[in-house]
Amino acid sequence: MPVSCLPPSLALVLTLLSHGIVGAATLSVTVNDAAGRPLPDAVVMLEPVNGRLPVKPMTAVEVGQSARQFTPAVTVVTVGTSVSFPNHDTVRHHVYSFSPAKTFELKLYAGVPATPVVFDKPGVAVLGCNIHDQMAAWIVVVDTPHFARTTAGPAQLAGIPPGNYRLKAWHPTLPVDMAPQATVVTVGTDDQAATMRLATRVTP
Incomplete structure (x- = not known):
C-alpha cells in the first residue's frame, strides 16, 4: 500500500522511518x-x-503482607496482569478492594492464595484488610507500556x-x-x- 493511502499518523511514521529520523x-x-x-x-x-x-500483561507481580502492612504500598501493572498476595505474617489477613477498577475479596488466609487476582480494567484499586484497619495499598492499572513510579527523584x-x-x-x-x-x-x-x-x- 502506498504511503499516500495510509492514515496520516501512520504515513508520517513510515516517512520518518524511511529517512532514519524516528x-x-x-x-x-x-x-x-x-x-x-x-x-x-x-x-x-x-x-x-x-x-x-499495544500492552502486554506483566508477570510475577506480588503485593505481599509483612509486619501487618502491604508491601509495596503502591504497585503499577498493565491491564490484564495477574497479581498474587502472599501473606508473610504469622496472622491471617482478609484482603479486599471495593474500587470500580477491581472488586475482589481474599477471605481470611495464610500463605499464598491459590488463584491470583487479574486486574483487567484501567484505574486505581484501593486495597484494605478486613482485620487490620491500618493496612492500605494501591494498585494502579495502566493501559500503556509507558509508565513509571517516582522514588527519590523524577x-x-x-x-x-x-x-x-x-x-x-x-x-x-x-x-x-x-x-x-x-x-x-x-x-x-x-x-x-x-x-x-x-x-x-x-x-x-
Whole structure:
C-alpha cells in the first residue's frame, strides 16, 4: 500500500522511518505536591493523544503482607496482569478492594492464595484488610507500556517515539476517587523533562 493511502499518523511514521529520523526519547517527569515538594510513589503514564499502544500483561507481580502492612504500598501493572498476595505474617489477613477498577475479596488466609487476582480494567484499586484497619495499598492499572513510579527523584519514561501524548500523574494523597491529573506533551527525538503539580491532600 502506498504511503499516500495510509492514515496520516501512520504515513508520517513510515516517512520518518524511511529517512532514519524516528528516535526514541526519554521523558523525565518530576511530580510535586500542592506546595511544590517532590512526591515519592507518584505514578506517571504516557498515552497517545490519538489511538492506543499495544500492552502486554506483566508477570510475577506480588503485593505481599509483612509486619501487618502491604508491601509495596503502591504497585503499577498493565491491564490484564495477574497479581498474587502472599501473606508473610504469622496472622491471617482478609484482603479486599471495593474500587470500580477491581472488586475482589481474599477471605481470611495464610500463605499464598491459590488463584491470583487479574486486574483487567484501567484505574486505581484501593486495597484494605478486613482485620487490620491500618493496612492500605494501591494498585494502579495502566493501559500503556509507558509508565513509571517516582522514588527519590523524577520518574524516567524511556523509549518514547516522537508524537503527541497525554501525560498523566497520580498519587495516593489525591482526593479519593479523583482521576489522574493530565496534560498534553509533545515528545521529539531529544530527551526532555516535564513537571506536574498535583492537588494533593495533606500527607497522612
